Amino acid sequence: MFRRLWADDLSATIFLDGRPVLCRPGDSVAAALLAAGVERFRTTPVSGADRMPYCMIGNCFDCLMEIDGQADRQACLVTVAEGMQVCSQFGTGSFGTL
Amino acid sequence: MTVARTNCELAIVGGGPAGLAAAALAAELGVETVLFDEQPTPGGQVYRNIEANSRRHDALRDILGGDYAKGLALAERFRRSGAGYEPLTAIWQVSAGGKLGVSQNGKAYLTKAGRVILATGAMERPFPIPGWTLPGVMGAGAAQTLMKASGIVPDRPTIIAGSGPLTYLVAFQLLTAGAPLHGIIDTSEKGLFETGLAALPLLSSFAGDLLKGLSWIVALGKARVPFFRGRNLAAEGVSRLEAVSFDSGGRRHRLPASLLLVHEGVVPNNQITASLRCRHVWDVGQTAWHPQTDKWGATSTELIAVAGDGAGIAGARSAVHRGRLAALDAACRLGRISRTERDERALPERRAVQRENRFRAFLNSAYHPTEAVRWLADDTIACRCEEVTAGELRALISEGFTDINQLKSFSRCGMGQCQGRMCAGTVARLMSDSLKSDIESVGYYRLRLPIKPLPVAQLAELGNADRDSRPLLPVVEGDPSQRI
Ligand SMILES: Cc1cc2nc3c(=O)[nH]c(=O)nc-3n(C[C@H](O)[C@H](O)[C@H](O)COP(=O)(O)OP(=O)(O)OC[C@H]3O[C@@H](n4cnc5c(N)ncnc54)[C@H](O)[C@@H]3O)c2cc1C
Ligand code: FES
Numbered sequence: 001m002f003r004r005l006w007a008d009d010l011s012a013t014i015f016l017d018g019r020p021v022l023c024r025p026g027d028s029v030a031a032a033l034l035a036a037g038v039e040r041f042r043t044t045p046v047s048g049a050d051r052m053p054y055c056m057i058g059n060c061f062d063c064l065m066e067i068d069g070q071a072d073r074q075a076c077l078v079t080v081a082e083g084m085q086v087c088s089q090f091g092t093g094s095f096g097t098l
Numbered sequence: 099m100t101v102a103r104t105n106c107e108l109a110i111v112g113g114g115p116a117g118l119a120a121a122a123l124a125a126e127l128g129v130e131t132v133l134f135d136e137q138p139t140p141g142g143q144v145y146r147n148i149e150a151n152s153r154r155h156d157a158l159r160d161i162l163g164g165d166y167a168k169g170l171a172l173a174e175r176f177r178r179s180g181a182g183y184e185p186l187t188a189i190w191q192v193s194a195g196g197k198l199g200v201s202q203n204g205k206a207y208l209t210k211a212g213r214v215i216l217a218t219g220a221m222e223r224p225f226p227i228p229g230w231t232l233p234g235v236m237g238a239g240a241a242q243t244l245m246k247a248s249g250i251v252p253d254r255p256t257i258i259a260g261s262g263p264l265t266y267l268v269a270f271q272l273l274t275a276g277a278p279l280h281g282i283i284d285t286s287e288k289g290l291f292e293t294g295l296a297a298l299p300l301l302s303s304f305a306g307d308l309l310k311g312l313s314w315i316v317a318l319g320k321a322r323v324p325f326f327r328g329r330n331l332a333a334e335g336v337s338r339l340e341a342v343s344f345d346s347g348g349r350r351h352r353l354p355a356s357l358l359l360v361h362e363g364v365v366p367n368n369q370i371t372a373s374l375r376c377r378h379v380w381d382v383g384q385t386a387w388h389p390q391t392d393k394w395g396a397t398s399t400e401l402i403a404v405a406g407d408g409a410g411i412a413g414a415r416s417a418v419h420r421g422r423l424a425a426l427d428a429a430c431r432l433g434r435i436s437r438t439e440r441d442e443r444a445l446p447e448r449r450a451v452q453r454e455n456r457f458r459a460f461l462n463s464a465y466h467p468t469e470a471v472r473w474l475a476d477d478t479i480a481c482r483c484e485e486v487t488a489g490e491l492r493a494l495i496s497e498g499f500t501d502i503n504q505l506k507s508f509s510r511c512g513m514g515q516c517q518g519r520m521c522a523g524t525v526a527r528l529m530s531d532s533l534k535s536d537i538e539s540v541g542y543y544r545l546r547l548p549i550k551p552l553p554v555a556q557l558a559e560l561g562n563a564d565r566d567s568r569p570l571l572p573v574v575e576g577d578p579s580q581r582i
Contacts, residue, residue: 001234001356005157005249005275024248026138026150031248039233039338046485050337052233056240057143058136059221059367060482061515062231070204072515072551079138079186 002034014084023080030056030063030076033086041065041075042089065089106132106182108428109198109211111189111370114142115169115414116406117217118176120421120428125181127429132182132209134189134200140176142219143239144414145169146246158249161274165310165414166246172418190548192216192370196401199548206556213401213428216371217421220364220407223386223467224520225260226488228332228478230360234339238268238361251275254356257342259331261286262363262465263311270314273321281353282318283328283344285362290464304457326351333358362467366408369519373545374399380537383462384411386523387542393448394427395420403427416454419447474528481521483514488528495532502529503544515551518543 010022016033023032030053033041040050042064053063056076063075066087075086108124110117113135121133141148148169151158159167176183184202191199196211222237229235238258244250255278258269269282319325328344328351335341343352365386368378377390377398388410395403405424406417423444430440474480476489486509499505502525511525512518522543530537 001252001254002244002250003253005161005245005251006155026147027248031244031250034244035248035250044483044485049231049485050233051231053236054230054240054482055221055237056243057221059516059519060224061519062482064515070553072553074551077136077186077188 001037001039004035012080012082014080014082014086016086017088021086025080027080028056028076029065029067029073029078029080029084029086032080033075040088043091045092048091104207105210106130107212107432108132108215108425109134109196109209109213110181110215110217111135111192111198112142112217112219112406112408113137113140113176113183113185114217114219114406114417115144115172116219116408116417116421116424117142117215118172118421119418120215120217120405120425121181121183122172122176122179123422123425124428125179127425127434129425129429129432129434130182131179132184132211133176134184134187134198136186136188138185140173140183140185141169141246142217142417143243145172146243148173151246155249158245161271162246163271169414188550189370190550190552192374192402194374194399194401199552201550201552201556204553204556206552206560208560211401212432214403215395215421215424215428216402216404216408217406217417217424218367218370218408219417220411221367221519223362223365224482224524225360225362226474226478226480226524227360228475229335229339230333231479231482231485232333232335232339233337234335234356235333235358235360238265238359239364241357241359242268242271245271245275252277252357254278255280255354256357256359257281257283257353257355258359258361259283259285259328259342259344260359260361260363261467262361263461264364265361266311266314266318268359268361269318269323273318273323279318279321279323280355281324281326281342283326283331283342283346285327285329285331286465288327290466304460307457324353331360363465364407364411365523366410367519368408369517369545369549371397371399371402371404371408372542373547373549374402376402376404378542381410383459383466385467385527386411387526393423394444395424396427412451412454412458416451416458419450419454422447423451474524480524480528481509481511481514483516483520484510484512486511486521488524491525491528492532495529500529500533502526502540502542505529506543512543513546517545517549 009024021036051062054060065075067073107130110133124131152170187202222239326346328346330345341354366388371389378387395405403424405421426440429435474488506512529540
C-alpha cells in the first residue's frame with residue numbers, strides 16, 4: 001500500500017512475529033511496518049477485527065503492539081532499534097498495563 | 099542511559115511550534131526549562147522531522163514545500179537556547195501542583211515544575227463513517243506524517259475525503275510525490291466558502307494564503323484527479339478497505355480504493371487539561387472543546403498554562419506567538435522579568451495572534467465540519483476501542499442514560515485504550531442531538547489516569563523509588579464540582 005521515496009538507508013532490522021523487516025533508523029515501528037506492507041497490527045478485544053494505524057500521532061491506539069515483550073506499546077510512537085522484537089497484538093494483550 | 103530529572107522551573111509538554119518557541123524564549127530569559135515530547139525530534143505535527151529533512155532529501159523538500167521549511171529556524175533557535183530536551187518521552191499525568199508523570203525508555207519517573215506549559219497541539223478530528231475502522235482507512239494527516247517522518251507515500255489507488263485546507267494540502271503533496279490519487283471527495287457544504295470569504299476583513303493581507311490554496315486546487319485539476327462534492331461517505335470492505343461510496347450529484351457513487359484518507363479538520367488535544375479538570379469551553383465555530391485561557395494561556399488551574407493548538411485551533415504561525423506569550427508570562431511569574439517587560443515584549447506577539455485569528459475565523463466558517471457532525475448512521479462505530487455504535491448509544495440514551503459518564507460506564511464507550519480521544523466529541527454531539535440540550539450541559543468524560551498506557555512494573559518501581567509519588571495516580575485534583 002506504501003512505498004519509500006528512497007530506500008538507500010535500510011540499515012536496521014526489526015522482527016515482526018519472528019520475521020525480519022528492514023527499516024531506516026529513525027522510522028517509527030508503525031512506519032517501518034506499513035512500508036513493509038503490513039496491514040494488520042492488532043485485533044480488537046471486542047470483535048477480533050483487524051486494525052491498522054489510523055492517526056499515526058499517538059491518539060487512536062490502533063497501532064498497539066507487543067514490543068520487546070511489553071504489550072500495548074503505541075507502534076507509531078516507538079522508534080525502531082536494531083533487533084527489536086515486535087509481535088502483532090491479539091485482543092487485549094494488556095497484561096501488566098494500567 | 100538517561101537520568102531522571104527531578105526538578106525544573108518550567109516544564110513544557112510538546113515539541114511543536116508552540117512548545118519550541120516557548121522553551122527557546124523561556125531559556126533565553128534565564129528560566130531553567132525542560133521540554134518533554136513523545137517524538138524523537140523537534141517539530142510537532144506540522145514540522146515533523148524538520149532537521150533531518152532540511153539536511154537532505156531534496157525530493158521531500160519539494161513535496162512538502164516552503165511553509166514546512168520555515169520550521170527549521172524554530173528548531174535551531176530551540177537547540178541553541180539551552181533549554182533541556184527530553185524526546186521520546188510521554189507525559190502520562192500532570193497534577194495541579196505541577197508534578198509530571200514521565201515515561202521514558204521503559205522507565206517512569208516524576209518531576210516537579212514551578213510552572214507547566216502544555217503545548218500538546220492538535221489531532222485530526224475523528225471522522226466516524228461506516229467502515230472507518232477497516233485497515234486501509236487513515237487520517238490524511240497520518241499519511242502526511244508518514245511522508246515527513248520517513249519519506250513513505252501511498253502506491254495503491256488512494257482517495258482523499260473531507261474538508262478543510264489540510265485535505266487539499268495533503269492531496270497536493272501526494273500528487274507531487276507521485277502517489278496514485280484516484281479521487282478527492284470534498285465534504286464541505288457548498289456556499290460556506292463564499293460566505294466565509296465575504297466575512298474575511300483585510301482580504302488582501304491574506305491573499306498569499308488564499309492563492310496558495312488555490313494553486314493546490316489548480317494543480318490537482320490539471321492532473322485530472324477526479325473531484326466530487328459528496329456526502330454520506332462509507333468505507334466498504336470485508337476485512338480491509340475495498341471501495342469508497344458516497345452521494346454526489348443526486349446519486350450514489352462507488353470508487354474502488356486501497357487507501358482512504360479522511361480529514362475533517364483538527365481539534366485540540368486536550369487530554370491533559372481535561373484530566374486536570376481545567377475549565378473548558380465548547381467552541382461553536384470549531385465544533386470542539388478547548389481549555390479556557392486568559393490572554394497568556396493560563397488555565398483555571400493555578401500552575402498550568404496552554405499554548406498553541408491545544409488551547410484552541412489557530413494554526414502553526416499562531417502557535418509560535420502563543421508559545422512566546424506563555425513563556426513571557428512564565429518568566430514573569432518565576433521572577434525573571436518584570437510585568438512591564440513582559441507586557442512590552444508581548445505586544446508584537448499579541449498583534450500576530452490577532453492577525454491569525456482573523457484568518458482562522460474565515461477557515462472556521464468555510465470548513466465547518468458539517469458531515470462529521472450531522473451524519474452518524476446507527477450502524478456506524480462511534481468508539482473505535484470498544485466498538486460501540488451510534489445506534490447502541492442512541493438506544494441507551496432513549497432508555498434514560500442522560501449523563502455522559504453514566505453512558506460511558508454502561509456502554510463502555512470511551513473506556514478503551516484511547517480513553518475517549520476518538521469518541522468524546524462524537525458522543526457529546528450525539529447526546530446533545532438526542533437530548534436536544536446544549537453540548538455544555540452534556541459535558542465531557544471524566545478521564546481515567548494515567549492518560550498513556552503505563553506498565554504496572556514501571557509504576558511499582560516508581561513507588562519504590564519515590565514515596566512522595568504515591569498520591570499522584572488516584573487523585574483527581576482541581577474542583578470536582580467544575581464540569582468541563
Ligand atoms: C497529523 C497532523 C498534520 C498536520 N499538518 C499540518 C501542515 O502540514 N500544515 C499546517 O499548517 N498545519 C498542520 N497541522 C495543524 C498543526 O498541528 C498545527 O497548526 C500546529 O502543529 C500546532 O502546533 P502546536 O505546537 O500547538 O502542536 P503540535 O505541532 O501538534 O505539537 C504537539 C506535540 O506535543 C506532543 N505531545 C502531545 N501529547 C503529549 C504527551 N502526553 N507527552 C509528550 N508529548 C506529547 C506531540 O508528540 C507533538 O510533538 C497538522 C495537524 C495534524 C494533527
Ligand atoms: S496510529 Fe494512532 S496511536 Fe498510533
